[in-house]
Amino acid sequence: MQTVNLSWLKSLEVFVNVPDEQLQWFIDQSENRLIDDGEVLFKPGDQLTGPHIVIEGGIQFYMIQNGSRREIVTFGPGDITGYLPYSRGKVAGGYGVAIGELQMLSLPLEKIPELIKEHFELTQAFVHVMSNRVRDFTAFQQQNEKMMALGKLSAGLAHELNNPASAIARDSDSLKEHLRLDPKLFKEMVMIRIDEEQVDQLNKELFKVLSVTDHARLSLKERMALEDEITDWFEDHDIENGYAIAESFADFSFSVESLQACAAAIPPACLSPMFNWISNLLVTEKMVQDIQLSSKRIADLVTSIKNFTHMDRAQDKQFADIHIGIRNTLTMLGYKIRKGNIQVVEEYDETLPPVKGLIGELNQVWTNIIDNAVDAMEVNGKGTLTIRTERDKDFVQVLLIDDGPGIPAEILPSIFDPFYTTKPMGKGTGMGLEVVQRIIYQHNGSVKVKSVPGRTEFIVCFPLDN
Structure with a gap:
């Protein structure tokens, strides 16, 4: 065991x-x-002891997140850890384990009052260590919280992006197959004799139907009834493949009347090949529409990701529509919200002027609060999340309300404390709401919470112009 004397302590800066x-x-x-x-020195929830000065060996501090061990910091010879004078933290937020044969000098907790009262310079030295540790750890935890938020979003985003990407791949393959020439249909089409007036009339009737884009959404029963009507009409007019092609005409809401109008412009002997050719065009049109919608969905998601992270903007306060950030956050959490059977009610004051703030940081506020609300409502298997914005003189107020079980009154005062969490081990760090509070304080605002069973309300308030 190494001897600890004045000379050794004085060697520490x-x-x-x-x-x-x-x-x-x-x-x-x-x-x-x-x-x-x-040897495990402490675990989450244990009362902190010390201060401790590491003489030989080391102490590794780690946390369990999402079932995995995450190493935070390792203290080596000359490092100071444990409880320090004036520290707000009273309990351990993670695990501490000895590395190698650990030798450390530990001051009993009961000596802290005497230290503070009688030994000013020594206390000052420990407070300096604490302030550095808080600053470094806060920066680390803020980055860690961002990474955890990204992890929460990634699974949902992968699902959101996979659906339209798979649809594009599927439809493009089908379109390629569909566009291959059918020898029989091609022969029938080139043999058709039709004059210019009939072509113009057919064009007019076809595009009269195709130009209508706001069709009423049909129920399954109504859709099947329409397909049956179209099939019956095809059978009455000896159209080959009538049952098979009826679906494509139903996709574009052709009625029996519109079919009759088209038929009036086609020579009777050419009805079957012409309607099969039109069906091919409709199928092609539908596939292209589906590919366009899927591509737009991916583009919208990418835009939402960029706007959510604000990664194309400078990291200073800028004016922006606060509702864009909230909507982008809902997009990012869309999969989790739908999976939790959560209904979102948006009550926005669209007359609010642009808000000046760190937009990317504010999006982190909405993410943490909404994510917590969805987790809280999980026990009910469903829920309603209400997001309301309103103006209060020179301030903007955002209310996020869920109908989950609520936060027990005895723990309500602690929810913004660092490391405090009610989630199971490994699911939360206890830093989410602490980060929320810190970000809102940076915006010269406040965040409050009211909770009773069936209604938890977070109220975020900050100036319109910081």
């Missing part, structure tokens, strides 16, 4: 300006401990 008598007091009052390699 943090104690350079601490009087010798105060350092000697620390040595006399502390316990010089040896701990075996791999």
